[in-house]
Amino acid sequence: MLQASSRSSRHRFLLVAFASLVLGCATVKPPAATALLPTQHQTRTGPYCVFTNAAMPPDAPAIRSLQSLERQLEATLGIRVPPGTEPIEVYILESPEAFRHFLMFYFPELPTRRAFFLAQGTRRVVYTYQGGRLEEDLRHEATHALLHAAAPELPLWLDEGLAEYFEGDEARDGLNAEHLAHLPDDFESGFIPDLKRLESLRDVRKMTPRDYRESWAWVHYLLNGPASGKAALLSFLADQRGEGDPSPLSRRLIVTDSDPAIRLISHVEHTREASLAAARALREREPTVRFQDRAEDVAPVPPQGKRRSFFGRITGLFGM
Ligand SMILES: [Zn+2]
Structure with missing residues:
Protein backbone atom coordinates (compact mmCIF):
# COMPACT_ATOMS: atom_id res chain seq x y z
CA MET A 1 0.00 0.00 0.00
CA GLU A 153 -0.25 2.07 11.43
CA LEU A 154 -0.73 5.14 13.60
CA PRO A 155 -4.22 6.66 13.61
CA LEU A 156 -4.50 9.55 11.19
CA TRP A 157 -5.27 12.20 13.83
CA LEU A 158 -2.23 11.20 15.91
CA ASP A 159 0.08 11.08 12.89
CA GLU A 160 -0.95 14.62 11.94
CA GLY A 161 -1.11 15.89 15.52
CA LEU A 162 2.46 14.75 16.18
CA ALA A 163 3.69 16.22 12.88
CA GLU A 164 2.08 19.55 13.81
CA TYR A 165 3.66 19.34 17.25
CA PHE A 166 7.18 18.61 16.05
CA GLU A 167 7.24 20.84 12.95
CA GLY A 168 8.44 23.87 14.90
CA ASP A 169 12.10 23.97 15.86
CA GLU A 170 13.21 22.39 19.13
CA ALA A 171 13.15 25.70 21.01
CA ARG A 172 9.41 26.03 20.39
CA ASP A 173 8.86 22.85 22.38
CA GLY A 174 5.75 21.76 20.50
CA LEU A 175 4.03 25.14 20.56
CA ASN A 176 2.15 25.96 17.41
CA ALA A 177 1.33 29.65 17.52
CA GLU A 178 -1.13 29.49 14.66
CA HIS A 179 -3.23 26.78 16.30
CA LEU A 180 -2.96 28.45 19.68
CA ALA A 181 -4.32 31.65 18.17
CA HIS A 182 -7.34 29.99 16.55
CA LEU A 183 -8.44 27.45 19.15
CA PRO A 184 -9.96 29.97 21.60
CA ASP A 185 -12.26 31.16 18.79
CA ASP A 186 -13.26 27.54 18.14
CA PHE A 187 -14.17 27.09 21.80
CA GLU A 188 -15.93 30.44 21.86
CA SER A 189 -18.13 29.34 19.00
CA GLY A 190 -19.25 26.29 20.99
CA PHE A 191 -16.83 23.71 19.60
CA ILE A 192 -16.12 20.91 22.06
CA PRO A 193 -13.07 18.70 21.47
CA ASP A 194 -13.97 15.08 20.88
CA LEU A 195 -11.13 12.61 20.65
CA LYS A 196 -13.47 9.77 19.71
CA ARG A 197 -14.65 11.73 16.69
CA LEU A 198 -11.04 12.41 15.65
CA GLU A 199 -10.24 8.72 16.02
CA SER A 200 -13.00 7.91 13.56
CA LEU A 201 -11.34 9.95 10.77
CA ARG A 202 -9.81 7.76 8.11
CA ASP A 203 -9.43 10.07 5.14
CA VAL A 204 -7.03 12.98 5.38
CA ARG A 205 -8.89 14.81 2.65
CA LYS A 206 -11.80 15.08 5.05
CA MET A 207 -9.68 16.61 7.78
CA THR A 208 -10.51 20.28 8.21
CA PRO A 209 -8.08 22.93 9.49
CA ARG A 210 -9.93 22.70 12.81
CA ASP A 211 -9.30 18.94 12.90
CA TYR A 212 -5.59 19.67 12.55
CA ARG A 213 -5.78 22.20 15.36
CA GLU A 214 -7.65 19.78 17.56
CA SER A 215 -5.16 16.97 16.79
CA TRP A 216 -2.28 19.27 17.72
CA ALA A 217 -4.08 20.35 20.91
CA TRP A 218 -4.62 16.75 22.04
CA VAL A 219 -0.97 15.93 21.42
CA HIS A 220 0.15 19.06 23.29
CA TYR A 221 -2.16 18.26 26.18
CA LEU A 222 -0.98 14.64 26.34
CA LEU A 223 2.69 15.61 26.31
CA ASN A 224 2.51 18.69 28.54
CA GLY A 225 -0.58 18.21 30.69
CA PRO A 226 -1.01 15.76 33.55
CA ALA A 227 1.64 13.00 33.72
CA SER A 228 -1.07 10.37 33.21
CA GLY A 229 -1.68 11.79 29.72
CA LYS A 230 1.91 11.31 28.60
CA ALA A 231 1.94 7.82 30.14
CA ALA A 232 -1.22 6.94 28.19
CA LEU A 233 0.29 8.26 24.94
CA LEU A 234 3.59 6.43 25.41
CA SER A 235 1.90 3.13 26.22
CA PHE A 236 -0.41 3.59 23.24
CA LEU A 237 2.61 4.17 20.96
CA ALA A 238 4.39 1.15 22.42
CA ASP A 239 1.31 -0.99 21.75
CA GLN A 240 1.12 0.38 18.20
CA ARG A 241 4.68 -0.79 17.59
CA GLY A 242 4.02 -4.32 18.80
CA GLU A 243 1.01 -6.52 19.19
CA GLY A 244 -0.16 -4.79 22.36
CA ASP A 245 -3.50 -3.53 23.63
CA PRO A 246 -5.48 -2.25 20.60
CA SER A 247 -7.78 0.00 22.65
CA PRO A 248 -7.87 3.62 21.42
CA LEU A 249 -6.42 6.53 23.36
CA SER A 250 -9.85 8.01 24.11
CA ARG A 251 -10.72 4.89 26.11
CA ARG A 252 -7.38 4.91 27.94
CA LEU A 253 -7.73 8.56 28.91
CA ILE A 254 -11.16 8.08 30.42
CA VAL A 255 -9.64 5.71 33.01
CA THR A 256 -7.82 8.56 34.76
CA ASP A 257 -9.87 11.52 33.60
CA SER A 258 -13.65 11.51 33.43
CA ASP A 259 -13.84 14.55 31.16
CA PRO A 260 -10.64 15.06 29.14
CA ALA A 261 -12.32 17.54 26.75
CA ILE A 262 -12.84 20.07 29.55
CA ARG A 263 -9.25 19.62 30.67
CA LEU A 264 -8.05 20.05 27.09
CA ILE A 265 -9.86 23.39 26.80
CA SER A 266 -8.37 24.71 30.03
CA HIS A 267 -4.92 23.38 28.99
CA VAL A 268 -5.11 25.34 25.73
CA GLU A 269 -6.21 28.49 27.56
CA HIS A 270 -3.44 28.10 30.11
CA THR A 271 -0.83 27.42 27.39
CA ARG A 272 -1.97 30.48 25.46
CA GLU A 273 -1.78 32.73 28.50
CA ALA A 274 1.64 31.34 29.43
CA SER A 275 3.02 31.91 25.94
CA LEU A 276 1.62 35.46 25.82
CA ALA A 277 3.21 36.18 29.21
CA ALA A 278 6.53 34.73 28.00
CA ALA A 279 6.39 36.93 24.89
CA ARG A 280 5.69 40.00 27.06
CA ALA A 281 8.57 39.16 29.39
CA LEU A 282 10.88 38.72 26.42
CA ARG A 283 9.89 42.13 25.09
CA GLU A 284 10.55 43.72 28.48
CA ARG A 285 14.01 42.17 28.66
CA GLU A 286 14.97 43.60 25.30
CA PRO A 287 17.28 46.62 25.61
CA THR A 288 15.37 49.89 25.43
CA VAL A 289 16.01 51.79 22.27
CA ARG A 290 16.72 55.44 23.09
CA PHE A 291 16.20 58.15 20.59
CA GLN A 292 17.98 61.47 20.69
CA ASP A 293 15.69 64.13 21.96
CA ARG A 294 17.54 66.97 20.32
CA ALA A 295 17.31 67.70 16.70
CA GLU A 296 20.50 67.23 14.81
CA ASP A 297 22.03 70.26 13.21
CA VAL A 298 21.59 69.13 9.69
CA ALA A 299 22.53 71.24 6.78
CA PRO A 300 19.52 71.77 4.52
CA VAL A 301 19.27 69.15 1.81
CA PRO A 302 20.02 70.72 -1.53
CA PRO A 303 17.26 70.37 -4.09
CA GLN A 304 17.40 67.27 -6.28
CA GLY A 305 19.73 67.62 -9.17
CA LYS A 306 21.85 70.07 -7.22
CA ARG A 307 23.46 67.62 -4.79
CA ARG A 308 26.61 68.98 -3.31
CA SER A 309 29.85 67.54 -4.47
CA PHE A 310 32.01 65.41 -2.21
CA PHE A 311 34.14 68.37 -1.29
CA GLY A 312 31.09 70.51 -0.87
CA ARG A 313 29.80 68.00 1.72
CA ILE A 314 33.19 67.98 3.48
CA THR A 315 33.26 71.75 3.74
CA GLY A 316 29.72 71.72 5.04
CA LEU A 317 30.72 69.20 7.68
CA PHE A 318 33.42 71.50 8.98
CA GLY A 319 31.16 74.54 8.87
CA MET A 320 33.18 76.18 6.15
ZN1 LIG B 1 1.02 15.88 7.72
Missing part, protein backbone atom coordinates in the same frame (compact mmCIF):
# COMPACT_ATOMS: atom_id res chain seq x y z
CA LEU A 2 1.25 3.48 -0.83
CA GLN A 3 0.65 6.25 1.62
CA ALA A 4 1.40 9.84 1.00
CA SER A 5 0.98 12.86 3.12
CA SER A 6 1.41 16.38 1.91
CA ARG A 7 0.87 19.98 2.85
CA SER A 8 -0.38 23.00 1.07
CA SER A 9 -0.06 26.24 3.03
CA ARG A 10 -1.71 25.07 6.23
CA HIS A 11 -3.53 22.18 4.56
CA ARG A 12 -2.21 18.70 4.40
CA PHE A 13 -3.38 15.63 2.68
CA LEU A 14 -2.78 11.98 3.38
CA LEU A 15 -3.53 9.98 0.32
CA VAL A 16 -3.96 6.31 0.87
CA ALA A 17 -3.48 3.82 -1.90
CA PHE A 18 -3.48 6.23 -4.79
CA ALA A 19 -0.76 4.20 -6.44
CA SER A 20 -3.25 2.61 -8.76
CA LEU A 21 -4.51 6.06 -9.77
CA VAL A 22 -1.15 7.61 -10.40
CA LEU A 23 1.66 5.21 -10.82
CA GLY A 24 0.33 1.75 -11.43
CA CYS A 25 -0.12 -0.86 -8.75
CA ALA A 26 2.13 -3.47 -7.17
CA THR A 27 5.16 -2.50 -9.23
CA VAL A 28 4.88 1.16 -8.35
CA LYS A 29 8.09 2.93 -7.38
CA PRO A 30 8.52 6.46 -6.14
CA PRO A 31 10.14 8.37 -9.02
CA ALA A 32 13.54 8.68 -7.39
CA ALA A 33 15.58 8.29 -10.54
CA THR A 34 13.94 10.98 -12.58
CA ALA A 35 15.81 13.95 -13.99
CA LEU A 36 13.17 16.18 -12.40
CA LEU A 37 14.55 15.33 -8.97
CA PRO A 38 17.83 16.59 -7.51
CA THR A 39 20.47 13.87 -7.51
CA GLN A 40 23.82 15.67 -7.83
CA HIS A 41 24.57 15.81 -4.10
CA GLN A 42 23.70 13.40 -1.34
CA THR A 43 24.09 14.13 2.36
CA ARG A 44 23.79 11.06 4.53
CA THR A 45 22.93 11.87 8.13
CA GLY A 46 21.29 9.67 10.76
CA PRO A 47 18.27 7.92 9.22
CA TYR A 48 18.13 10.34 6.28
CA CYS A 49 19.69 10.67 2.86
CA VAL A 50 19.17 14.20 1.59
CA PHE A 51 19.32 14.80 -2.17
CA THR A 52 19.99 18.27 -3.59
CA ASN A 53 21.44 19.74 -6.75
CA ALA A 54 23.52 22.33 -4.91
CA ALA A 55 26.04 21.11 -2.34
CA MET A 56 24.63 21.29 1.17
CA PRO A 57 27.07 21.85 4.04
CA PRO A 58 26.75 19.36 6.90
CA ASP A 59 25.69 22.18 9.24
CA ALA A 60 23.07 23.68 6.91
CA PRO A 61 19.87 24.62 8.79
CA ALA A 62 17.90 22.00 6.83
CA ILE A 63 20.29 19.24 7.90
CA ARG A 64 20.42 20.45 11.50
CA SER A 65 16.62 20.61 11.69
CA LEU A 66 16.35 17.00 10.53
CA GLN A 67 18.98 15.88 13.02
CA SER A 68 17.35 17.68 15.93
CA LEU A 69 13.96 16.24 14.99
CA GLU A 70 15.35 12.72 15.24
CA ARG A 71 16.80 13.48 18.70
CA GLN A 72 13.61 15.17 19.85
CA LEU A 73 11.37 12.30 18.76
CA GLU A 74 13.53 9.83 20.61
CA ALA A 75 13.77 11.99 23.76
CA THR A 76 10.05 12.79 23.84
CA LEU A 77 8.42 9.62 22.59
CA GLY A 78 11.18 7.01 22.78
CA ILE A 79 10.76 6.51 19.04
CA ARG A 80 13.74 5.79 16.88
CA VAL A 81 14.16 4.23 13.50
CA PRO A 82 15.01 0.54 13.91
CA PRO A 83 18.58 -0.34 12.87
CA GLY A 84 18.85 -1.69 9.35
CA THR A 85 15.92 0.40 8.12
CA GLU A 86 16.38 1.86 4.65
CA PRO A 87 17.29 5.55 4.84
CA ILE A 88 14.50 8.07 4.51
CA GLU A 89 15.02 9.76 1.15
CA VAL A 90 14.62 13.53 1.29
CA TYR A 91 14.51 15.40 -2.00
CA ILE A 92 14.88 19.17 -1.79
CA LEU A 93 14.14 20.71 -5.17
CA GLU A 94 15.73 24.06 -5.93
CA SER A 95 12.59 26.16 -6.40
CA PRO A 96 8.81 26.15 -6.13
CA GLU A 97 8.68 26.10 -9.94
CA ALA A 98 10.83 22.96 -10.14
CA PHE A 99 8.64 21.38 -7.47
CA ARG A 100 5.41 22.29 -9.30
CA HIS A 101 6.84 20.89 -12.51
CA PHE A 102 7.75 17.65 -10.76
CA LEU A 103 4.28 17.37 -9.19
CA MET A 104 2.50 18.07 -12.44
CA PHE A 105 4.47 15.35 -14.14
CA TYR A 106 4.24 12.61 -11.49
CA PHE A 107 1.35 13.54 -9.22
CA PRO A 108 -1.08 15.57 -11.32
CA GLU A 109 -3.98 14.57 -9.07
CA LEU A 110 -2.50 16.27 -6.04
CA PRO A 111 -3.41 19.87 -5.23
CA THR A 112 -0.73 22.52 -4.87
CA ARG A 113 1.48 21.95 -1.88
CA ARG A 114 4.85 22.75 -0.36
CA ALA A 115 5.89 19.25 0.64
CA PHE A 116 4.70 15.72 0.99
CA PHE A 117 5.65 12.34 2.34
CA LEU A 118 5.22 9.14 0.43
CA ALA A 119 5.67 5.62 1.73
CA GLN A 120 5.70 2.43 -0.21
CA GLY A 121 6.71 -0.78 1.44
CA THR A 122 10.04 -0.15 3.13
CA ARG A 123 10.69 3.02 1.18
CA ARG A 124 9.93 6.41 2.73
CA VAL A 125 10.37 9.58 0.73
CA VAL A 126 9.97 13.26 1.52
CA TYR A 127 9.67 15.80 -1.28
CA THR A 128 9.91 19.52 -0.84
CA TYR A 129 11.72 22.59 -2.15
CA GLN A 130 13.98 25.42 -1.05
CA GLY A 131 11.83 28.15 0.43
CA GLY A 132 11.17 30.31 3.45
CA ARG A 133 9.54 27.47 5.40
CA LEU A 134 11.88 24.68 4.37
CA GLU A 135 12.87 23.61 7.90
CA GLU A 136 9.27 23.58 9.12
CA ASP A 137 8.11 21.59 6.09
CA LEU A 138 10.99 19.16 6.43
CA ARG A 139 10.28 18.61 10.11
CA HIS A 140 6.56 18.06 9.48
CA GLU A 141 7.07 15.49 6.72
CA ALA A 142 10.11 13.86 8.34
CA THR A 143 8.02 13.35 11.49
CA HIS A 144 5.61 11.31 9.36
CA ALA A 145 8.56 9.40 7.91
CA LEU A 146 10.19 8.66 11.29
CA LEU A 147 6.86 7.63 12.83
CA HIS A 148 6.09 5.46 9.83
CA ALA A 149 9.42 3.67 10.16
CA ALA A 150 8.69 2.83 13.80
CA ALA A 151 4.90 2.51 13.87
CA PRO A 152 3.39 2.43 10.37
Whole structure:
Protein backbone atom coordinates (compact mmCIF):
# COMPACT_ATOMS: atom_id res chain seq x y z
CA MET A 1 0.00 0.00 0.00
CA LEU A 2 1.25 3.48 -0.83
CA GLN A 3 0.65 6.25 1.62
CA ALA A 4 1.40 9.84 1.00
CA SER A 5 0.98 12.86 3.12
CA SER A 6 1.41 16.38 1.91
CA ARG A 7 0.87 19.98 2.85
CA SER A 8 -0.38 23.00 1.07
CA SER A 9 -0.06 26.24 3.03
CA ARG A 10 -1.71 25.07 6.23
CA HIS A 11 -3.53 22.18 4.56
CA ARG A 12 -2.21 18.70 4.40
CA PHE A 13 -3.38 15.63 2.68
CA LEU A 14 -2.78 11.98 3.38
CA LEU A 15 -3.53 9.98 0.32
CA VAL A 16 -3.96 6.31 0.87
CA ALA A 17 -3.48 3.82 -1.90
CA PHE A 18 -3.48 6.23 -4.79
CA ALA A 19 -0.76 4.20 -6.44
CA SER A 20 -3.25 2.61 -8.76
CA LEU A 21 -4.51 6.06 -9.77
CA VAL A 22 -1.15 7.61 -10.40
CA LEU A 23 1.66 5.21 -10.82
CA GLY A 24 0.33 1.75 -11.43
CA CYS A 25 -0.12 -0.86 -8.75
CA ALA A 26 2.13 -3.47 -7.17
CA THR A 27 5.16 -2.50 -9.23
CA VAL A 28 4.88 1.16 -8.35
CA LYS A 29 8.09 2.93 -7.38
CA PRO A 30 8.52 6.46 -6.14
CA PRO A 31 10.14 8.37 -9.02
CA ALA A 32 13.54 8.68 -7.39
CA ALA A 33 15.58 8.29 -10.54
CA THR A 34 13.94 10.98 -12.58
CA ALA A 35 15.81 13.95 -13.99
CA LEU A 36 13.17 16.18 -12.40
CA LEU A 37 14.55 15.33 -8.97
CA PRO A 38 17.83 16.59 -7.51
CA THR A 39 20.47 13.87 -7.51
CA GLN A 40 23.82 15.67 -7.83
CA HIS A 41 24.57 15.81 -4.10
CA GLN A 42 23.70 13.40 -1.34
CA THR A 43 24.09 14.13 2.36
CA ARG A 44 23.79 11.06 4.53
CA THR A 45 22.93 11.87 8.13
CA GLY A 46 21.29 9.67 10.76
CA PRO A 47 18.27 7.92 9.22
CA TYR A 48 18.13 10.34 6.28
CA CYS A 49 19.69 10.67 2.86
CA VAL A 50 19.17 14.20 1.59
CA PHE A 51 19.32 14.80 -2.17
CA THR A 52 19.99 18.27 -3.59
CA ASN A 53 21.44 19.74 -6.75
CA ALA A 54 23.52 22.33 -4.91
CA ALA A 55 26.04 21.11 -2.34
CA MET A 56 24.63 21.29 1.17
CA PRO A 57 27.07 21.85 4.04
CA PRO A 58 26.75 19.36 6.90
CA ASP A 59 25.69 22.18 9.24
CA ALA A 60 23.07 23.68 6.91
CA PRO A 61 19.87 24.62 8.79
CA ALA A 62 17.90 22.00 6.83
CA ILE A 63 20.29 19.24 7.90
CA ARG A 64 20.42 20.45 11.50
CA SER A 65 16.62 20.61 11.69
CA LEU A 66 16.35 17.00 10.53
CA GLN A 67 18.98 15.88 13.02
CA SER A 68 17.35 17.68 15.93
CA LEU A 69 13.96 16.24 14.99
CA GLU A 70 15.35 12.72 15.24
CA ARG A 71 16.80 13.48 18.70
CA GLN A 72 13.61 15.17 19.85
CA LEU A 73 11.37 12.30 18.76
CA GLU A 74 13.53 9.83 20.61
CA ALA A 75 13.77 11.99 23.76
CA THR A 76 10.05 12.79 23.84
CA LEU A 77 8.42 9.62 22.59
CA GLY A 78 11.18 7.01 22.78
CA ILE A 79 10.76 6.51 19.04
CA ARG A 80 13.74 5.79 16.88
CA VAL A 81 14.16 4.23 13.50
CA PRO A 82 15.01 0.54 13.91
CA PRO A 83 18.58 -0.34 12.87
CA GLY A 84 18.85 -1.69 9.35
CA THR A 85 15.92 0.40 8.12
CA GLU A 86 16.38 1.86 4.65
CA PRO A 87 17.29 5.55 4.84
CA ILE A 88 14.50 8.07 4.51
CA GLU A 89 15.02 9.76 1.15
CA VAL A 90 14.62 13.53 1.29
CA TYR A 91 14.51 15.40 -2.00
CA ILE A 92 14.88 19.17 -1.79
CA LEU A 93 14.14 20.71 -5.17
CA GLU A 94 15.73 24.06 -5.93
CA SER A 95 12.59 26.16 -6.40
CA PRO A 96 8.81 26.15 -6.13
CA GLU A 97 8.68 26.10 -9.94
CA ALA A 98 10.83 22.96 -10.14
CA PHE A 99 8.64 21.38 -7.47
CA ARG A 100 5.41 22.29 -9.30
CA HIS A 101 6.84 20.89 -12.51
CA PHE A 102 7.75 17.65 -10.76
CA LEU A 103 4.28 17.37 -9.19
CA MET A 104 2.50 18.07 -12.44
CA PHE A 105 4.47 15.35 -14.14
CA TYR A 106 4.24 12.61 -11.49
CA PHE A 107 1.35 13.54 -9.22
CA PRO A 108 -1.08 15.57 -11.32
CA GLU A 109 -3.98 14.57 -9.07
CA LEU A 110 -2.50 16.27 -6.04
CA PRO A 111 -3.41 19.87 -5.23
CA THR A 112 -0.73 22.52 -4.87
CA ARG A 113 1.48 21.95 -1.88
CA ARG A 114 4.85 22.75 -0.36
CA ALA A 115 5.89 19.25 0.64
CA PHE A 116 4.70 15.72 0.99
CA PHE A 117 5.65 12.34 2.34
CA LEU A 118 5.22 9.14 0.43
CA ALA A 119 5.67 5.62 1.73
CA GLN A 120 5.70 2.43 -0.21
CA GLY A 121 6.71 -0.78 1.44
CA THR A 122 10.04 -0.15 3.13
CA ARG A 123 10.69 3.02 1.18
CA ARG A 124 9.93 6.41 2.73
CA VAL A 125 10.37 9.58 0.73
CA VAL A 126 9.97 13.26 1.52
CA TYR A 127 9.67 15.80 -1.28
CA THR A 128 9.91 19.52 -0.84
CA TYR A 129 11.72 22.59 -2.15
CA GLN A 130 13.98 25.42 -1.05
CA GLY A 131 11.83 28.15 0.43
CA GLY A 132 11.17 30.31 3.45
CA ARG A 133 9.54 27.47 5.40
CA LEU A 134 11.88 24.68 4.37
CA GLU A 135 12.87 23.61 7.90
CA GLU A 136 9.27 23.58 9.12
CA ASP A 137 8.11 21.59 6.09
CA LEU A 138 10.99 19.16 6.43
CA ARG A 139 10.28 18.61 10.11
CA HIS A 140 6.56 18.06 9.48
CA GLU A 141 7.07 15.49 6.72
CA ALA A 142 10.11 13.86 8.34
CA THR A 143 8.02 13.35 11.49
CA HIS A 144 5.61 11.31 9.36
CA ALA A 145 8.56 9.40 7.91
CA LEU A 146 10.19 8.66 11.29
CA LEU A 147 6.86 7.63 12.83
CA HIS A 148 6.09 5.46 9.83
CA ALA A 149 9.42 3.67 10.16
CA ALA A 150 8.69 2.83 13.80
CA ALA A 151 4.90 2.51 13.87
CA PRO A 152 3.39 2.43 10.37
CA GLU A 153 -0.25 2.07 11.43
CA LEU A 154 -0.73 5.14 13.60
CA PRO A 155 -4.22 6.66 13.61
CA LEU A 156 -4.50 9.55 11.19
CA TRP A 157 -5.27 12.20 13.83
CA LEU A 158 -2.23 11.20 15.91
CA ASP A 159 0.08 11.08 12.89
CA GLU A 160 -0.95 14.62 11.94
CA GLY A 161 -1.11 15.89 15.52
CA LEU A 162 2.46 14.75 16.18
CA ALA A 163 3.69 16.22 12.88
CA GLU A 164 2.08 19.55 13.81
CA TYR A 165 3.66 19.34 17.25
CA PHE A 166 7.18 18.61 16.05
CA GLU A 167 7.24 20.84 12.95
CA GLY A 168 8.44 23.87 14.90
CA ASP A 169 12.10 23.97 15.86
CA GLU A 170 13.21 22.39 19.13
CA ALA A 171 13.15 25.70 21.01
CA ARG A 172 9.41 26.03 20.39
CA ASP A 173 8.86 22.85 22.38
CA GLY A 174 5.75 21.76 20.50
CA LEU A 175 4.03 25.14 20.56
CA ASN A 176 2.15 25.96 17.41
CA ALA A 177 1.33 29.65 17.52
CA GLU A 178 -1.13 29.49 14.66
CA HIS A 179 -3.23 26.78 16.30
CA LEU A 180 -2.96 28.45 19.68
CA ALA A 181 -4.32 31.65 18.17
CA HIS A 182 -7.34 29.99 16.55
CA LEU A 183 -8.44 27.45 19.15
CA PRO A 184 -9.96 29.97 21.60
CA ASP A 185 -12.26 31.16 18.79
CA ASP A 186 -13.26 27.54 18.14
CA PHE A 187 -14.17 27.09 21.80
CA GLU A 188 -15.93 30.44 21.86
CA SER A 189 -18.13 29.34 19.00
CA GLY A 190 -19.25 26.29 20.99
CA PHE A 191 -16.83 23.71 19.60
CA ILE A 192 -16.12 20.91 22.06
CA PRO A 193 -13.07 18.70 21.47
CA ASP A 194 -13.97 15.08 20.88
CA LEU A 195 -11.13 12.61 20.65
CA LYS A 196 -13.47 9.77 19.71
CA ARG A 197 -14.65 11.73 16.69
CA LEU A 198 -11.04 12.41 15.65
CA GLU A 199 -10.24 8.72 16.02
CA SER A 200 -13.00 7.91 13.56
CA LEU A 201 -11.34 9.95 10.77
CA ARG A 202 -9.81 7.76 8.11
CA ASP A 203 -9.43 10.07 5.14
CA VAL A 204 -7.03 12.98 5.38
CA ARG A 205 -8.89 14.81 2.65
CA LYS A 206 -11.80 15.08 5.05
CA MET A 207 -9.68 16.61 7.78
CA THR A 208 -10.51 20.28 8.21
CA PRO A 209 -8.08 22.93 9.49
CA ARG A 210 -9.93 22.70 12.81
CA ASP A 211 -9.30 18.94 12.90
CA TYR A 212 -5.59 19.67 12.55
CA ARG A 213 -5.78 22.20 15.36
CA GLU A 214 -7.65 19.78 17.56
CA SER A 215 -5.16 16.97 16.79
CA TRP A 216 -2.28 19.27 17.72
CA ALA A 217 -4.08 20.35 20.91
CA TRP A 218 -4.62 16.75 22.04
CA VAL A 219 -0.97 15.93 21.42
CA HIS A 220 0.15 19.06 23.29
CA TYR A 221 -2.16 18.26 26.18
CA LEU A 222 -0.98 14.64 26.34
CA LEU A 223 2.69 15.61 26.31
CA ASN A 224 2.51 18.69 28.54
CA GLY A 225 -0.58 18.21 30.69
CA PRO A 226 -1.01 15.76 33.55
CA ALA A 227 1.64 13.00 33.72
CA SER A 228 -1.07 10.37 33.21
CA GLY A 229 -1.68 11.79 29.72
CA LYS A 230 1.91 11.31 28.60
CA ALA A 231 1.94 7.82 30.14
CA ALA A 232 -1.22 6.94 28.19
CA LEU A 233 0.29 8.26 24.94
CA LEU A 234 3.59 6.43 25.41
CA SER A 235 1.90 3.13 26.22
CA PHE A 236 -0.41 3.59 23.24
CA LEU A 237 2.61 4.17 20.96
CA ALA A 238 4.39 1.15 22.42
CA ASP A 239 1.31 -0.99 21.75
CA GLN A 240 1.12 0.38 18.20
CA ARG A 241 4.68 -0.79 17.59
CA GLY A 242 4.02 -4.32 18.80
CA GLU A 243 1.01 -6.52 19.19
CA GLY A 244 -0.16 -4.79 22.36
CA ASP A 245 -3.50 -3.53 23.63
CA PRO A 246 -5.48 -2.25 20.60
CA SER A 247 -7.78 0.00 22.65
CA PRO A 248 -7.87 3.62 21.42
CA LEU A 249 -6.42 6.53 23.36
CA SER A 250 -9.85 8.01 24.11
CA ARG A 251 -10.72 4.89 26.11
CA ARG A 252 -7.38 4.91 27.94
CA LEU A 253 -7.73 8.56 28.91
CA ILE A 254 -11.16 8.08 30.42
CA VAL A 255 -9.64 5.71 33.01
CA THR A 256 -7.82 8.56 34.76
CA ASP A 257 -9.87 11.52 33.60
CA SER A 258 -13.65 11.51 33.43
CA ASP A 259 -13.84 14.55 31.16
CA PRO A 260 -10.64 15.06 29.14
CA ALA A 261 -12.32 17.54 26.75
CA ILE A 262 -12.84 20.07 29.55
CA ARG A 263 -9.25 19.62 30.67
CA LEU A 264 -8.05 20.05 27.09
CA ILE A 265 -9.86 23.39 26.80
CA SER A 266 -8.37 24.71 30.03
CA HIS A 267 -4.92 23.38 28.99
CA VAL A 268 -5.11 25.34 25.73
CA GLU A 269 -6.21 28.49 27.56
CA HIS A 270 -3.44 28.10 30.11
CA THR A 271 -0.83 27.42 27.39
CA ARG A 272 -1.97 30.48 25.46
CA GLU A 273 -1.78 32.73 28.50
CA ALA A 274 1.64 31.34 29.43
CA SER A 275 3.02 31.91 25.94
CA LEU A 276 1.62 35.46 25.82
CA ALA A 277 3.21 36.18 29.21
CA ALA A 278 6.53 34.73 28.00
CA ALA A 279 6.39 36.93 24.89
CA ARG A 280 5.69 40.00 27.06
CA ALA A 281 8.57 39.16 29.39
CA LEU A 282 10.88 38.72 26.42
CA ARG A 283 9.89 42.13 25.09
CA GLU A 284 10.55 43.72 28.48
CA ARG A 285 14.01 42.17 28.66
CA GLU A 286 14.97 43.60 25.30
CA PRO A 287 17.28 46.62 25.61
CA THR A 288 15.37 49.89 25.43
CA VAL A 289 16.01 51.79 22.27
CA ARG A 290 16.72 55.44 23.09
CA PHE A 291 16.20 58.15 20.59
CA GLN A 292 17.98 61.47 20.69
CA ASP A 293 15.69 64.13 21.96
CA ARG A 294 17.54 66.97 20.32
CA ALA A 295 17.31 67.70 16.70
CA GLU A 296 20.50 67.23 14.81
CA ASP A 297 22.03 70.26 13.21
CA VAL A 298 21.59 69.13 9.69
CA ALA A 299 22.53 71.24 6.78
CA PRO A 300 19.52 71.77 4.52
CA VAL A 301 19.27 69.15 1.81
CA PRO A 302 20.02 70.72 -1.53
CA PRO A 303 17.26 70.37 -4.09
CA GLN A 304 17.40 67.27 -6.28
CA GLY A 305 19.73 67.62 -9.17
CA LYS A 306 21.85 70.07 -7.22
CA ARG A 307 23.46 67.62 -4.79
CA ARG A 308 26.61 68.98 -3.31
CA SER A 309 29.85 67.54 -4.47
CA PHE A 310 32.01 65.41 -2.21
CA PHE A 311 34.14 68.37 -1.29
CA GLY A 312 31.09 70.51 -0.87
CA ARG A 313 29.80 68.00 1.72
CA ILE A 314 33.19 67.98 3.48
CA THR A 315 33.26 71.75 3.74
CA GLY A 316 29.72 71.72 5.04
CA LEU A 317 30.72 69.20 7.68
CA PHE A 318 33.42 71.50 8.98
CA GLY A 319 31.16 74.54 8.87
CA MET A 320 33.18 76.18 6.15
ZN1 LIG B 1 1.02 15.88 7.72
